[in-house]
Amino acid sequence: MPYIDPHIHMVSRTTDDYQRMAQAGCVAITEPAFWAGFDRSSAQGFVDYYRQLTDTEPKRAATYGINHHCWLCINPKEAEDVGFAREVISIIPDFLDCENVLGIGEIGLNKNSKNELIILEEQLALAQRLDQLVLVHTPHLEDKLKGTNLIMDAIDNTSIDPGRVLIDHVEEHTVRAVLDRGFWAGMTLYPDSKCTPQRAADIIEIHGTDRLWINSAGDWGPSDPLAVPKCRVELASRGHSQAIINTISYDNPLSFLSQSGKFSVK
């Protein structure tokens, strides 16, 4: 059965990964803009990155029958310099009309700092003004609960419909609040940090499948581009129906992403 990986950083992955994903049933992906592992030295670095996301990667993915989509933003890790971040934000509208761009993301918080929050609010304002879907990154470990609440409060201060926002990297202690406030929630499947496929299966058994999806968030660090099919196998081994497995790994991403009017699967 086909699946969608709605959060994976393919600029950091090899072509072999595309091939293995296609063999495992991947038909579409979405790639949020993120931190490259180093700070870019100029706003022009983001222009080149956005060209890679909107032009180069879709062609690379298409070779393997995978439809590639992306999200644009400046990530929270590079938002500490507010002037620099504003320069980058001013570039984003030039790319939003590209056919594979689904919205603004992954925006959010990293260390929950004041400047990160300022830039988060300005990117939410951009999404509101241009009626864009939003994909949200939440902080790691001890900063996660506080950061998730700060982000949800910031979104509630806009007129953005929570049904058009996906809050990613939820874990056991944040998933309920995210869903109860009307947002969509994403579980990131990592080999050891964040959710493992086993923890994600536990969360699905406790919280159900409404407005919930799974993704690999594969990037340049320790991560697994096949995490979504591995979680499907975990669910199947626990006796869950094919319908539940498809809901979490195909139907839910399709429903949320289709709100953009630009998402497609082959």
Ligand SMILES: [Zn+2]
């Ligand atoms: Zn990411």
